[in-house]
Amino acid sequence: MIELKGVRKRYRGRYVLNGLSFTADKGNITCLIGMNGAGKSTVMKAIMGLVPVKEGQILVDGKPRGRWIYEKISFVPDHLTMPLSMKMSEGLTFMADFYASWNAERAAELMRFFRLEPSEKIGNLSKGTAAKYNLVLGLAPNSDYVLMDEPFSGIDLFSREMIADVFSSELIEERGVLLTTHEIGEVEHLIDKAVILQDGKAEMEFDCETMRSEEGKSIVDVMREVYSR
Amino acid sequence: MRNYLKLLHMEIHRFRYILFALMGMTALVQMCAIAFNAMGEINERNVYFEQTGRAPEEFFAAMSYTRAVQETQFWFAVPVGLSIAVLVIYAFLIWYRDWFGRSTFAYRLLSLPSERRNIYFAKLTAILTFVFVLIGFQLLLMPIGRAIFAMIAPAHQLQPSYIADAIFANQAFKILLPRSFAEFFVNYGLGVISLLVLFASILLERSYRWLGIVYGLAYAGFCALLMVYPMLALGLDYSTGYFYTEEAYAIQMAIDALIVVSSVWLGLYLLKKKVSV
Numbered sequence: 001m002i003e004l005k006g007v008r009k010r011y012r013g014r015y016v017l018n019g020l021s022f023t024a025d026k027g028n029i030t031c032l033i034g035m036n037g038a039g040k041s042t043v044m045k046a047i048m049g050l051v052p053v054k055e056g057q058i059l060v061d062g063k064p065r066g067r068w069i070y071e072k073i074s075f076v077p078d079h080l081t082m083p084l085s086m087k088m089s090e091g092l093t094f095m096a097d098f099y100a101s102w103n104a105e106r107a108a109e110l111m112r113f114f115r116l117e118p119s120e121k122i123g124n125l126s127k128g129t130a131a132k133y134n135l136v137l138g139l140a141p142n143s144d145y146v147l148m149d150e151p152f153s154g155i156d157l158f159s160r161e162m163i164a165d166v167f168s169s170e171l172i173e174e175r176g177v178l179l180t181t182h183e184i185g186e187v188e189h190l191i192d193k194a195v196i197l198q199d200g201k202a203e204m205e206f207d208c209e210t211m212r213s214e215e216g217k218s219i220v221d222v223m224r225e226v227y228s229r
Numbered sequence: 230m231r232n233y234l235k236l237l238h239m240e241i242h243r244f245r246y247i248l249f250a251l252m253g254m255t256a257l258v259q260m261c262a263i264a265f266n267a268m269g270e271i272n273e274r275n276v277y278f279e280q281t282g283r284a285p286e287e288f289f290a291a292m293s294y295t296r297a298v299q300e301t302q303f304w305f306a307v308p309v310g311l312s313i314a315v316l317v318i319y320a321f322l323i324w325y326r327d328w329f330g331r332s333t334f335a336y337r338l339l340s341l342p343s344e345r346r347n348i349y350f351a352k353l354t355a356i357l358t359f360v361f362v363l364i365g366f367q368l369l370l371m372p373i374g375r376a377i378f379a380m381i382a383p384a385h386q387l388q389p390s391y392i393a394d395a396i397f398a399n400q401a402f403k404i405l406l407p408r409s410f411a412e413f414f415v416n417y418g419l420g421v422i423s424l425l426v427l428f429a430s431i432l433l434e435r436s437y438r439w440l441g442i443v444y445g446l447a448y449a450g451f452c453a454l455l456m457v458y459p460m461l462a463l464g465l466d467y468s469t470g471y472f473y474t475e476e477a478y479a480i481q482m483a484i485d486a487l488i489v490v491s492s493v494w495l496g497l498y499l500l501k502k503k504v505s506v
Contacts, residue, residue, distance in 0.1 A: 079332065081332060081337040098343065123331075
């Protein structure tokens with residue numbers, strides 16, 4: 001379980017995260033929902049230790065973070081994180097060189113699934129292809145958790161369908177996924193838990209299935225209620 | 230250690246084309262300068278022979294590679310100066326290229342399951358490697374230049390030259406390729422200290438952004454002041470100073486060591502605890 005307890009993060013003179021607490025469980029897809037600038041990406045970066053937090057605790061499987069989390073958690077940002085001069089195959093070699101959890105077979109399988117050409121330069125990838133390549137880098141390791149920041153942003157319909165297919169595949173099943181997206185409608189049926197961010201806090205944290213069956217509300221309905229308050 | 234070496238290899242690999250271009254440019258400019266100098270001198274001798282009918286050896290001194298290097302030192306210094314400028318710029322870029330642009334490699338580097346200090350030391354040693362590769366290449370070019378010069382100059386008009394003399398004939402080489410180890414230690418020591426201070430300042434900026442620029446400039450300024458203070462106040466370069474020369478040197482060395490330790494510590498601390506993407 002990834003657990004945030006009272007996390008505070010200041011950015012440009014205001015608290016982007018102001019006592020944020022929530023959990024993301026293994027085996028579940030948790031979606032962070034919020035308006036632009038609500039701090040969704042900052043949460044992901046804070047979990048990965050890519051931005052320092054001012055206060056609060058971030059625990060992974062009950063333990064404070066250390067560099068060991070990088071074998072346990074994969075991060076899929078919304079942009080490329082490999083040098084543009086590298087070929088895709090070189091990027092995979094780089095990952096294999098550094099990560100003990102890297103699964104080369106799965107990487108090759110994913111490359112085939114997304115129809116990616118290993119010899120192509122990373123710098124030549126279109127936005128959609130770059131997103132698929134990012135998913136390869138994020139899903140190939142045998143990590144317990146995957147953080148995905150806007151995996152559908154700016155991507156064409158067919159690529160979105162391919163990425164959405166991944167969510168319902170065995171690649172995700174056993175892992176804990178923490179996701180941010182603006183395209184809620186597209187993935188609503190896949191999400192187990194939603195966390196609505198407002199003013200740097202988790203305004204609401206709910207089980208989507210329970211919300212649907214007990215109150216008959218979709219995630220978008222709940223969002224409307226929260227943001228119209 | 231394995232991860233450090235892998236990162237170092239990657240850093241060198243990323244700079245390889247620029248490094249080869251600098252080496253190519255240095256070789257081309259310096260060898261052309263030597264060739265043109267030798268041909269110009271032969272031409273002068275031929276003109277003298279045509280005009281007077283007398284052997285040029287009677288009027289001209291024998292052709293010397295050392296003198297040719299001295300006469301062409303501007304053209305020798307141009308690629309050297311350009312290489313230094315490129316390396317100074319790259320000392321910034323080696324960090325900033327990972328943070329800016331379409332791909333932010335910093336995300337990946339900072340998420341590696343190895344100590345972050347490997348990133349710092351890989352970047353540091355990459356820059357030092359580039360410096361010493363270029364210096365080594367320059368040393369290699371000196372005998373090649375002499376061979377080219379000897380091929381152009383008529384054998385009976387050629388005076389043998391030592392490479393050490395040729396190196397000393399160029400003002401820039403006096404600093405880059407000093408004759409004594411003490412000078413080498415001082416010159417390159419100052420270079421390494423400057424690089425460490427620059428890295429600490431860059432990481433201050435990457436950690437605190439706008440405020441970090443102020444911190445970075447203040448830190449670099451403070452270190453610079455600390456380094457020149459003994460020279461200004463303790464009379465390091467004056468025999469009339471309050472301290473004996475050895476004492477002043479010892480104080481200078483202690484201050485330099487302090488700057489090295491504080492810069493490395495600060496850089497590693499910021500990279501581990503404060504830096505953000």
